Amino acid sequence: MTRKLHPGDIIISTNLGGRGSDYKVDLHTAPKGLHVIVGFDTDEMRIMRQAQGRAGRAGQPGSHEKIFYETLAQHR
Secondary structure: OOOOOOOOOOOOOOOOOOOOOOOOOOOOOOOOOEEEEEOOOOOOHHHHHHHHOOOOHHHOOEEEEEOOOOOHHHHO
């Protein structure tokens, strides 16, 4: 499926769902490029690099950040 994305659009995907996807950014309407938010934690750097690599591909501008929350039960 091909769909034109606009600034402010949000795509939600798992790390498996994002594999093989290529998101094109129109730099005239989104000059800062694609911003990727990683909402999970992992010890595997390969997975993090793949997620971070979605932003700023092929020399294009982009950014990423990692945001996730833990519950107190996870520390007991």
